[in-house]
Amino acid sequence: MKHYLQINDLDSLQQTVQEAIELKKEPTQFKKLGAGKTICLLFFNNSLRTRLSTQKAAINLGLDTIVMNFGSEGWQLEFEEGAVMDQGKAEHVKEAAQVVSQYADIVAIRAFAGLTDKEADEAELVLNAFKKYANIPVVNMESSVGHPLQALADAITLEENKTAQKPKVVLSWAPHPRALPHAVANSFVAMMKLQDADFVITHPEGYELNPEVTKGCKIVHDQEEALKNANFVYVKNWSNYQDYGQVKNTDSNWMMTKEKLGKAKFMHCLPVRRNVVVEDAVMDSDQSLCMEQANNRTFAAQVVLKQLLKDL
Amino acid sequence: MKHYLQINDLDSLQQTVQEAIELKKEPTQFKKLGAGKTICLLFFNNSLRTRLSTQKAAINLGLDTIVMNFGSEGWQLEFEEGAVMDQGKAEHVKEAAQVVSQYADIVAIRAFAGLTDKEADEAELVLNAFKKYANIPVVNMESSVGHPLQALADAITLEENKTAQKPKVVLSWAPHPRALPHAVANSFVAMMKLQDADFVITHPEGYELNPEVTKGCKIVHDQEEALKNANFVYVKNWSNYQDYGQVKNTDSNWMMTKEKLGKAKFMHCLPVRRNVVVEDAVMDSDQSLCMEQANNRTFAAQVVLKQLLKDL
Amino acid sequence: MKHYLQINDLDSLQQTVQEAIELKKEPTQFKKLGAGKTICLLFFNNSLRTRLSTQKAAINLGLDTIVMNFGSEGWQLEFEEGAVMDQGKAEHVKEAAQVVSQYADIVAIRAFAGLTDKEADEAELVLNAFKKYANIPVVNMESSVGHPLQALADAITLEENKTAQKPKVVLSWAPHPRALPHAVANSFVAMMKLQDADFVITHPEGYELNPEVTKGCKIVHDQEEALKNANFVYVKNWSNYQDYGQVKNTDSNWMMTKEKLGKAKFMHCLPVRRNVVVEDAVMDSDQSLCMEQANNRTFAAQVVLKQLLKDL
Known part of the structure; x- marks a missing residue:
């Protein structure tokens, strides 16, 4: 390399x-x-x-x-x-x-x-x-x-925590008060394309990532449907890509909650805005892999x- | 530990x-x-x-x-x-x-x-x-x-310079144009409580430190009286504790001078405002232990x- | 030392x-x-x-x-x-x-x-x-x-690149939008005084460096004449010394060009403003020693x- x-x-x-x-x-x-x-x-x-x-x-x-x-x-x-x-x-x-x-x-x-x-x-x-x-x-x-170092740490964390040969992994958009880059999401998607997994991206309509990045990926706009039977849920905000860098949606219904998460493991690259991106109950639970990701x-x-x- | x-x-x-x-x-x-x-x-x-x-x-x-x-x-x-x-x-x-x-x-x-x-x-x-x-x-x-690392350095400096088994040590408040924290004074007091010394605190009325910190300590508001026969004089400004963080007194009569110091050793944690907290004649004399404190x-x-x- | x-x-x-x-x-x-x-x-x-x-x-x-x-x-x-x-x-x-x-x-x-x-x-x-x-x-x-570390790196670079025993070295002033210090020029001059070289300084009238620094140096106000048969051309802006720190001249005719440089080697301490101090054609040519200077x-x-x- x-x-x-x-x-x-x-x-x-x-x-x-x-x-x-x-x-x-x-x-x-x-x-x-x-x-x-x-x-x-x-x-x-x-x-x-x-x-x-x-x-x-x-x-x-x-x-x-x-x-x-x-x-x-x-x-x-x-x-x-x-x-x-x-x-x-x-x-x-x-x-x-x-x-x-x-x-x-x-x-x-x-x-x-x-x-x-x-x-x-x-x-x-x-x-x-x-x-x-x-x-x-x-x-x-x-x-x-x-952000390929993050994506690699995520891949290590997935490998260490997966229980099925082909896990279901969901990348779920989350609201955020400020405009954030697409770097983490892009690299996570690119990394997932190299994995043997059932990979789904979910986000509000109009919040598509760069189509070249997500080419071939399954995209579902209904978060509930996307999360069904997930093994890992990777939550991340990104600002609008089409209306580049705009914050067009801060709908708190997209926040990750313990209820939505079900039995899945929760992942986030950190820093994370508690009770905006994800609720405390998720962050403070055993289902959170954030610290393992950071350590990796x-x-x-x-x-x-x-x-x-x-x-x- | x-x-x-x-x-x-x-x-x-x-x-x-x-x-x-x-x-x-x-x-x-x-x-x-x-x-x-x-x-x-x-x-x-x-x-x-x-x-x-x-x-x-x-x-x-x-x-x-x-x-x-x-x-x-x-x-x-x-x-x-x-x-x-x-x-x-x-x-x-x-x-x-x-x-x-x-x-x-x-x-x-x-x-x-x-x-x-x-x-x-x-x-x-x-x-x-x-x-x-x-x-x-x-x-x-x-x-x-x-500021316990400072207090420990002060304790080392006292030990290296004391000539009497039980020295007289005075903590003397000094004026300062800006509001300073109580951290150094607090830790010095806490450290002196662990020492076999005749310890006196002197400051203008109304400039009491946190009473829990100074509990059991001798406090004298007459600086001249407090300094009598001192072996070590530790000078330090702190802002008002009761009217928290206020600068209520900048009386230059509280500045440490060579005359007031007598034969005592002078201590300060640095940085120090010359000719406000202490006059040049003290800082530049052999009585100053500031450099030894810093080194320690x-x-x-x-x-x-x-x-x-x-x-x- | x-x-x-x-x-x-x-x-x-x-x-x-x-x-x-x-x-x-x-x-x-x-x-x-x-x-x-x-x-x-x-x-x-x-x-x-x-x-x-x-x-x-x-x-x-x-x-x-x-x-x-x-x-x-x-x-x-x-x-x-x-x-x-x-x-x-x-x-x-x-x-x-x-x-x-x-x-x-x-x-x-x-x-x-x-x-x-x-x-x-x-x-x-x-x-x-x-x-x-x-x-x-x-x-x-x-x-x-x-800036004597720069001057020493320059001396190393001159030594490594000289082909004549006594090269002709020209220090040539250049325009710059901001007021820059005299440090690099001063130390270069001081270093050149210790060298066996034909050393010439050229700058617009009124842009004299500190006369104590340039004492004994040949100063030519006609850049073209100064550059004739040069082996090394050291280009550097400095602000006015007499009208201290002023920018009195930004005449782009003083910019170093490939044509002016002829066959000489080009030197600059970096950072350099391209196409203001020196044109791209010089910077991107093999005649530039800037990277060797930086490395040294x-x-x-x-x-x-x-x-x-x-x-x-």
Whole structure:
């Protein structure tokens, strides 16, 4: 693997999941693999789980880590080819990306969708510029349209908790007061397409994800029907895709409740708004896998870094 | 020791002080104790000494360290049980605390008093939530009502500098232009209660600390009388406790001067406002122990982390 | 060497450049030199290259590193002797500098010129206060009037790329929309004075650098004439020195173009404003040494830290 920009960059999801589960048994068993190598974590946006778990994964692999909040600590970047840089942007990403790659062996980047310009978001300006101009592997720590480390942690969690060979997994939209990106949902869908599962997406009409992402997926607008006999329910808000970045629906009937959940396991990437996205009774029950998902973030990051280090 | 939230969490102050003095002779003698373990330092507020000395202590013990400015780098936290999180707060501390504890072996937290809501401050929301929901030891790097790492550094400094078996120690209030928390004063008082000393608190009338904290302590409102024959004078401002968080007095007559100090040693936790809290002549004299106090912050943190690591 | 505040603090530029080139061949060969020692990097201003390359250099030398953004994470500092600190500044640099030096073995500092008060900038308040009150070596990571780590990286790059014994090197002013400090230009000039080169400075009339800095240097106001037969062209904007900190000229005729550059190598410290300071055709050509300069920042920092560590 050369970069980890999306879940499909993995040679094999199933093998990677197994490798992560092995790593988890003894997290420091590959401590020598990263010795003498440096990873640089660049944050263009806030982060809790990604920030800590990726650092922890790097520590477990013996990597030296440099963390930088690019927005507040660095320079504002220009992405346009041929720009006359006489405004606020002090550095072109061409230079920034190449320079960073001189000081590190791997670079991991978090850069959220702006949610105002669909085309710009889908162009993945930051990630693709680093892929193009940096000379080292690039890891996606959540970009405009994907969050493949989360999806990998979700896959590990599903594998560890499934009781049927082919479980029913439902991705259920939830209301939220603010406009959120599509990254987590997109990557979850992409990951589910690689799974042997009965996968259903449910959301209000008009809340379709990018049709290219959900191509071939079963979509049901009746949440109750979608949830029937589910083994796992993954709840997530996303803002409108067609009316890009708009909050068109905050219908609290779409909140996940213990009653709706039935006997299914509950999943969410966190942070989660209690009693808006999901009620306390679900979060505080044994059916919630959120903490396992968060814990698996370390091993998702670690298995990805391990694969990248092996191919360096 | 399970957590270090207040000075009274120590099994024995005297033994811990001796242990710190031993550590100081060869700071890296327990470098293997922390190997393979990680401490996460979470800052909800600014810090200089605490930030650097706690990192240094962790380095001396061989711990890996992850530092996070929670306010600017993470998500705004909800603390209320049962809250409908449809406003600005993105994550409940229940999840945040538990998640952090999955990536680290010890968590240290700085979260100042807001000084507007006495009840909320005294509930120690941040610290207690982490104590409740994190599954790992919690260290107080200054909370709403206490700063026990400072108090321990002060105890080490007193021990190293005392010439009498039972020294006279005076805690003397000082003026300050801004409203400051009671944390340092509270923990100093709590620590002095564990000492064999003639301890006196002096402050303007109406500037009483929390009476539960000072219960049993000698309080004298005449500063001159209080300072008579003092061996150590600990100077510190705090805002009004009764009219909570108000600055009711900025009387510069309460500033510490060389003349008032006499032959006593001067102590302050720093940062200190020169010529407001204390005059230059004191700060720049050999009587000031401020630098020794600051230096002992490393060994206070280190002895606490050492005790926590031993009980992990 | 006791401190590295300016390029002239080096015992020998030539020997240091050779030492850096040796280090570069096997960057971790002195990994044991820094073991058990800590460097503290204090940033009063933003940074990309300096932040990452200095950390990388420290890693290569086996140093533990503590990074602090002083402005946003610490306290506002007072620099005036005898000040009555009843305004916004919470700590005097006397205490701050001395305290930091208790937790680290080397301190590196970035503190830009304010560009409003020439006298204050030239007094190098931050750097000189740390030099005076800290008890450990101080490294300049760009101060008000100098950027000697950049100048050393430039010297390494010149040495690696020169084809003539005595090359012609031109420092050419460039337009820029914002007011920039003189630090990079000053240190480049100081470094060139230690070189066996035909050195020429060119800038619009009225854009003289500090005459003490350029004393003895050839200054030509006709850019075309200055550039004739140049082997290296170092392009850099600086704001007006006489009308201190003003932007009096943004004449795009001073921008560096491929045509003007001829066969010379192009140098810039980065970040650079494309198509304002220099056109794309130069940046994207093989004649640009910018990436080599940036890469050499690691080895400049490393050789300086190595020399300081040896003399600890």
